[in-house]
Amino acid sequence: MTAIILLTGVWGFKQNEIALFASTILTALGIAFFAHWSLLSNITSSILIFFNHPVKLGDFIKVLHKDYQYEGEVIELNYFFVYIKTVNNAIITIPNSHFFDKSFSVFDPKSDK
Structure with missing residues (x-):
């Protein structure tokens, strides 16, 4: 100093x-x-997801989390949430900041998982 x-x-x-x-x-x-705790983090995360993540509309993803395992098709990406439609037609909303922090895999639903 x-x-x-x-x-x-x-x-x-x-x-x-x-x-x-x-x-x-x-x-x-x-x-x-x-x-990190505000809406600004979701907006920042949405920009990073848009430019740097290999996820796009129509992709089938599996969010890998020890407590919750979400799996389905990405149907919408906006400034605050990622919307995933499951096989049971349930819509799951994940805040962008959490989506950006979690690990996930992109897969083809027609092939073996």
Whole structure:
């Protein structure tokens, strides 16, 4: 910490610039920690699912969780939930943040599981 203060003095940063930078970093960290429990995490997770996950509409997936094992067709992806239609025609809604955290497998329902 002392080294950082010395370096900012050597580089010619002013005290108000350092305070602005520190408050910006602390604000971003606060939002990031709060977002884990809020709707913002679902929106962020939906963007990550859209761009990085190999799941798309019509895929048959199995969510692998020790307590709950969901299996069915992905029928909708939106900003807050992933909707899965099971073999029994039940609709399961999974929040995007939980869907993003859980392991799952994509499978072909016509082949052996």
